[in-house]
Amino acid sequence: MPVFDSRSFRNHENVVFCSDEATGLKAIIAVHSTALGPATGGTRFWDYAAIHRRSAPIDVAETRGEQDAVYDVLRLSRGMSFKNAMAGLRLGGGKSVIIGNPRELGTPELMRAFGRMINRLGGNYYAAEDVGTSPDMLAAASETTAYVCGLDGGDFGTGDPSPHTALGVFTGIQASVKHRLGKDDLNGVRVAVQGLGHVGQYLVDHLRNAGAKVIVTDIVDANIKAVLERGEAEVVSPDEIHAVDCDVYAPCALGGTLNPKTLGDIKATIIAGAANNQLETEGKEDEQLRKRGILYAPDYVINAGGIISVESEVYKEKVDNAAREAKVLRIGETLTKIYEASDKQGRPTGVIANEMAEDIIRKANEAKLAAAAE
């Protein structure tokens, strides 16, 4: 797959292939845009070739795996630009992938080599945790570069991002309920929460406190138990959750939950959850939902609480809890703007959000060029 010519390239400022023979590191750092600030986004560690090894010879599998890695990092990096722009942050969009099985390859030596590669970009990219990378692994990378965020401790550490993500989703649900159901509170509103990880658990707490009825599921029993210990909840099986009778469906687990198979079963009139990449195909499922009168909160807008919480770390600023919370609570207003534009234009919310984000980035680029020309 070509890079410039890839459909997902979309004017990335940089796509950096990195290798280190001594540790076996193969990584791609994608910097979509630095118009708003340093490109910030997580580091995914994934064996992209694994799925291809089942059906293809080893060398073909490796090549296909690399193609998937390029596609993944480009798509996610642009997604971070949009997310950071819509959250009103001084952060650009980037993402990185390390290719391989983290259990076999994810040594401190490899992470330090990766840190040196991040360092080479001189602060244009900041890494954070993502699928396949742990706090320990990022701490190892931080031995060779200062451009890592979401670390524990230190002068500017922002701690666990989950409560901030959950608060953002909660305020997003409030705004969605207000827009779609005309209700000012969540009293008696039925919310189905799919996935009870850190974010899901904090979200359930907020919902209960606001008087909502929660329906929950998880593939891990201990997570369900933890939620039941703290209050009431209706429990359903993981393959039923999207189809339960409720007002709000909140996907908070893996991505791709909104696809041709699940779409017809949804009874909720609002979809608003923390999961990344909820739509299987951007501009497709969101349009189908719109036509069916289901309000969809664009995932990267509603789940921005986590990245909002680390912004201060990139800028080496002391955490200001009040300012941070205010930014997280603004997610509701942003969603309302998207919903109003979607209603007015008769176009899907996901597309509207992308256009708003592109507009913010374009204006920042123009301002930068104008400043440079002076």
Added chain:
Amino acid sequence: MPVFDSRSFRNHENVVFCSDEATGLKAIIAVHSTALGPATGGTRFWDYAAIHRRSAPIDVAETRGEQDAVYDVLRLSRGMSFKNAMAGLRLGGGKSVIIGNPRELGTPELMRAFGRMINRLGGNYYAAEDVGTSPDMLAAASETTAYVCGLDGGDFGTGDPSPHTALGVFTGIQASVKHRLGKDDLNGVRVAVQGLGHVGQYLVDHLRNAGAKVIVTDIVDANIKAVLERGEAEVVSPDEIHAVDCDVYAPCALGGTLNPKTLGDIKATIIAGAANNQLETEGKEDEQLRKRGILYAPDYVINAGGIISVESEVYKEKVDNAAREAKVLRIGETLTKIYEASDKQGRPTGVIANEMAEDIIRKANEAKLAAAAE
């Protein structure tokens, strides 16, 4: 074409795809190795898709052009690692390509955008002139980055590299004649010089001063005239030069002159010239030459005078003419070592040179790792 999985990738530290929407910049910066110092190599500006547009639809041509650009930059970048290592320089190997027609795209704005991309690598890559880039274009890039070398003037400017390249080729011819013909001087030795650009003209001067008989050609009449004004020379047509009766054939024009079509015609027993990429296929033509008893001076070893001359610029050191000349004259000794190893092992000189270069780079990497571990 994949990047990591490309046959020419060979453990490049970085391959950086860069784009700038405002100026239309599409560039690839390849950093093969920084083991010995900053990766240093020229910036090529070339419309890689042009040749494909004749036979393929526009989008296919663009994709194929990008593949060619990736292949070109990776091959050239590794070549610079080898060249700089064999010249004993404190420079690693890198190269960059800007994709497109320089006459249409090569504006100062684009070169400044390219300079910002070079700058992003924080001194891990230094650019210089190459096919398609002019001193003016590099001067524009140098407005946005300090990591450009081969500039005119300034405190550390090293000026025209051609005389140094020519001196290196001359000393290489001397060493080759000594090794193959057992002669300590060039008195009466017949040398065929293909291409009379700056380097070729300086080389002819050296050869004449040493008593050699020169046979010359060029596709530009003015160049031949300039050479004849300064002394005697036998002139032949460009398509005859490789086949003339002589001791030394010195290709000093375009690459690829040693290929299946020309190889059988060569009457010289030594091939030693300034052109880049003289072999169409590494490890193939040099082996055929060896079997026929023709001594081949690996192109990147004998033509290193130019890069030797700019080393001080990268390190911001005042030019030391004596030290620089001593380094250039060492090219002869390096070639002698290659020739002796080739004779002893019965393997082609090009392969021997590559292995020596790889060995130097590997040792430097090990030393770096050992130093980092302390």
